[in-house]
Amino acid sequence: MMTEPERSIDIDPEPTTRITVETRFGVFEADLRDMVTFPDGLPGFETCRRFVVLSSLEMAPIQCLHAVDGAPASFLAIDPRLVLPSYRSVLSQADKLRLGIADEAALLWLALVTVAEDNSGTVNLRAPIVINPARMTGFQVMPHNSLYPLRYPLGGSDRETEKG
Amino acid sequence: MLVFSRKRDEAIVIGDGVEVRVLRIGRDGVRLGIQAPTSVPVHRREIYDLIRAENQTAAQASVATPTALVARLRQAARAPAPGVGPAPAPRAPGAPDASSVAGEPPAPAARHRA
Numbered sequence: 001m002m003t004e005p006e007r008s009i010d011i012d013p014e015p016t017t018r019i020t021v022e023t024r025f026g027v028f029e030a031d032l033r034d035m036v037t038f039p040d041g042l043p044g045f046e047t048c049r050r051f052v053v054l055s056s057l058e059m060a061p062i063q064c065l066h067a068v069d070g071a072p073a074s075f076l077a078i079d080p081r082l083v084l085p086s087y088r089s090v091l092s093q094a095d096k097l098r099l100g101i102a103d104e105a106a107l108l109w110l111a112l113v114t115v116a117e118d119n120s121g122t123v124n125l126r127a128p129i130v131i132n133p134a135r136m137t138g139f140q141v142m143p144h145n146s147l148y149p150l151r152y153p154l155g156g157s158d159r160e161t162e163k164g
Numbered sequence: 165m166l167v168f169s170r171k172r173d174e175a176i177v178i179g180d181g182v183e184v185r186v187l188r189i190g191r192d193g194v195r196l197g198i199q200a201p202t203s204v205p206v207h208r209r210e211i212y213d214l215i216r217a218e219n220q221t222a223a224q225a226s227v228a229t230p231t232a233l234v235a236r237l238r239q240a241a242r243a244p245a246p247g248v249g250p251a252p253a254p255r256a257p258g259a260p261d262a263s264s265v266a267g268e269p270p271a272p273a274a275r276h277r278a
Contacts, residue, residue: 025234040205043216045223062238073223076234078241097202113237114222121237124222127215142207142215150218154240 021054023066023074028054035068036131036138043127043140045073051138053077053110053131065110065129076113076121083111083123083154090143091130098139099132108133114151122151 017032030052041048047070054064061082067073080087089104101107108131111123125148131138168176175185181201188195198206 039203042219043212044219059234059238061241062234075219075222076237082241094202098205112219112222114218115237119236121240124215124218127218139205140215140219142205142211144208144211150214154237 019068021052021066021068023054023064025059025064025074025076026056028056028064028066030054030066034136036136038138038140040139041070042073042129043142045071047071048073053108062113063110065112076115077110077129078113078123078154079109080111080123080125080128081109083152084125084148087125087148089130090128090141090146090148092143095130095139095141099130099137100135101132103134106133107131108138111152113154121154123154124150125152126150 019030019032021028021030034052036051036053038049038051040046045067048067050067050069052066052068054066062076062078065075065077087109089107089109091099091104096104099107110129110131111125112129114122114124116122126146127140127142127150129138129140170176170186172186172189175183177183181199182204183199185197185199186194187197200206
């Protein structure tokens with residue numbers, strides 16, 4: 001006798017973890033399971049302990065680091081290696097222990113984008129955000145000394161003005 | 165603020181596992197040793213303040229950042245960084261607009277669980 005084929009069940013047994021996130025840059029879909037915990041928040045935003053990293057085709061490669069608790073905070077962010085291909089990890093031994101990493105290559109890096117009054121963008125390479133996806137934890141790395149600048153121009157400082 | 169006077173080699177204990185010890189006192193300042201659990205970040209005050217100020221500026225900037233600006237930043241992000249490789253060539257007329265390229269967004273934080 002043939003076994004009965006499995007039937008798909010219409011009812012989702014799990015309560016949904018999808019959330020809609022409204023940010024300054026638009027509305028995004030996110031999943032609570034993708035939430036990253038920042039045990040110490042961020043300097044200036046110490047009450048924000050949980051973040052989501054939001055992406056969209058329209059914004060890529062720029063992403064949005066958005067706090068889902070604590071003070072309202074949304075940041076534009078971009079992988080520093082996209083801005084400066086020679087960018088190197090600046091993790092100290094203490095940082096690595098905090099991250100609890102086994103694989104440094106799996107880490108996610110985000111440099112926060114600052115928009116100047118003339119609407120040009122700079123990225124904070126001095127203190128990047130690092131996230132360990134295996135543990136869904138992250139923090140802002142602040143090396144004592146760094147060769148990387150606080151405001152690295154996004155797209156180059158002598159960018160041609162757009163024509164037309 | 166609690167104020168203590170400490171001689172060299174004397175220490176302060178903070179909370180459950182943080183110790184601050186005076187290692188050396190010299191003309192250039194005081195050398196302090198900090199023992200703290202790995203989970204407790206320790207930073208020079210001025211570095212923390214510098215990063216805090218920049219974070220606040222970055223968050224502020226996003227308040228007035230419209231979608232069009234994000235599009236512009238995105239285009240800028242796709243331009244080669246200065247000093248890396250040959251100088252960027254001017255964009256040829258008729259080159260496809262960046263916004264028409266259906267690129268994959270960078271993967272958001274993965275759903276891995278240790």
